[in-house]
Amino acid sequence: GSTIGIIGGGQLGRMLAMAAARLGYRTVILEPQADCPAAQVANEQIVAAYDDPDALERLAELSDVITYEFENVPVDAAETLNETTPVFPPPEALKVSQDRVTEKRFLNKAGIPTAQWRIVENEGDLEAALLAFEGKGILKTRRFGYDGKGQVKFSGAKGEDAKAGFAAIGSVPSILEGLVDFTREISVIAARDAAGNIRIYDIAENVHRDGILATSTVPASVSSTIAGLAADSAHKLLAALNYVGVLGMEFFVLANGTLLANEFAPRVHNSGHWTEAACAVSQFEQHIRAVAGLPLGDTRRHSDCVMENLIGDDVAKLPAILAESGAVVHLYGKADARPGRKMGHVTRITKRL
Numbered sequence: 034g035s036t037i038g039i040i041g042g043g044q045l046g047r048m049l050a051m052a053a054a055r056l057g058y059r060t061v062i063l064e065p066q067a068d069c070p071a072a073q074v075a076n077e078q079i080v081a082a083y084d085d086p087d088a089l090e091r092l093a094e095l096s097d098v099i100t101y102e103f104e105n106v107p108v109d110a111a112e113t114l115n116e117t118t119p120v121f122p123p124p125e126a127l128k129v130s131q132d133r134v135t136e137k138r139f140l141n142k143a144g145i146p147t148a149q150w151r152i153v154e155n156e157g158d159l160e161a162a163l164l165a166f167e168g169k170g171i172l173k174t175r176r177f178g179y180d181g182k183g184q185v186k187f188s189g190a191k192g193e194d195a196k197a198g199f200a201a202i203g204s205v206p207s208i209l210e211g212l213v214d215f216t217r218e219i220s221v222i223a224a225r226d227a228a229g230n231i232r233i234y235d236i237a238e239n240v241h242r243d244g245i246l247a248t249s250t251v252p253a254s255v256s257s258t259i260a261g262l263a264a265d266s267a268h269k270l271l272a273a274l275n276y277v278g279v280l281g282m283e284f285f286v287l288a289n290g291t292l293l294a295n296e297f298a299p300r301v302h303n304s305g306h307w308t309e310a311a312c313a314v315s316q317f318e319q320h321i322r323a324v325a326g327l328p329l330g331d332t333r334r335h336s337d338c339v340m341e342n343l344i345g346d347d348v349a350k351l352p353a354i355l356a357e358s359g360a361v362v363h364l365y366g367k368a369d370a371r372p373g374r375k376m377g378h379v380t381r382i383t384k385r386l
């Protein structure tokens with residue numbers, strides 16, 4: 034096939050479209066917002082809602098294979114498309130990852146440990162769950178949370194109110210996770226092709242600020258045992274999902290050497306942006322290779338590096354960043370630098386190997 038359909042037109046769609054172009058593919062994006070980051074790069078845009086039946090039919094007609102850049106693509110839409118045009122990663126991966134309860138269940142069933150968790154449908158459930166977790170936990174909406182939105186932390190302090198906490202997330206179906214006392218957070222970017230071959234990038238160590246990823250550092254300062262556990266978990270998950278494409282998986286590392294999975298995203302991942310600066314084949318090219326049926330590429334790292342997200346008015350630092358040597362800058366073409374908005378990222382090469 035020679036045209037790749039991409040659902041979603043944000044920065045991840047933009048970078049996928051760039052990688053596709055480099056491999057000689059055309060791209061069509063489906064995105065309701067006309068002036069989206071991917072529009073500047075894709076060959077064609079269908080400006081319509083993600084579940085618009087006519088738009089989906091047109092996307093299927095124009096595309097040889099369809100992928101997506103965010104996990105909230107309507108599952109029905111992905112399944113309908115998949116009847117006529119292959120959709121990768123498989124819609125099942127969307128379905129599982131869209132709901133934190135189905136996600137945790139799936140991970141646990143695949144033999145991947147997570148924080149303990151309880152379903153919360155109402156205030157009573159939350160009170161009972163907090164009691165079971167000694168007052169400590171993070172309440173999260175089951176669906177649509179990102180960048181730490183839709184979360185309330187209970188630290189076990191006196192006076193914390195289940196009623197107010199549940200109201201604060203909008204009294205919607207949610208999950209209480211045990212509060213993990215982690216020493217660091219790491220992530221794995223892994224790829225699987227249709228034949229079942231798996232390639233994994235080196236593990237990144239991630240720091241979040243205000244719930245948003247701030248930096249990813251490679252190599253992560255973790256033992257080879259922890260790195261091995263993370264890679265094993267990714268293998269298990271990719272196989273269990275019969276996955277095709279790139280997937281990002283987040284973990285907590287505990288002081289006692291335990292590794293707990295936090296969540297996964299069935300797509301390229303912010304903590305994998307460093308691969309464009311420090312690997313021969315970036316996560317974006319890897320994803321395009323996997324969904325287009327090309328052989329997977331080399332995931333070896335040729336440099337140590339630190340990726341920093343440029344969020345909101347961080348872009349004011351650009352003149353200085355552009356003057357640095359060894360800084361690989363990537364901007365998303367967004368005009369309006371609102372607070373908390375991801376405007377671009379810079380990967381600083383810290384050591385050539």
Ligand code: ATP
Pocket residue numbers: 148171178179180181182210211212213214218241244245246283295296
């Ligand atoms: P993303 O933008 O990565 O999709 P998200 O909104 O889905 O974020 P999570 O990744 O679940 O949110 O949580 C955001 C951050 O909050 C985590 O990276 C971690 O720092 C902290 N956190 C989440 N869950 C827990 C937990 N159970 N215990 C301790 N800290 C947690």
Ligand code: MG
Pocket residue numbers: 178179180296
């Ligand atoms: Mg998430």
Ligand code: MG
Pocket residue numbers: 283295296
């Ligand atoms: Mg996360």
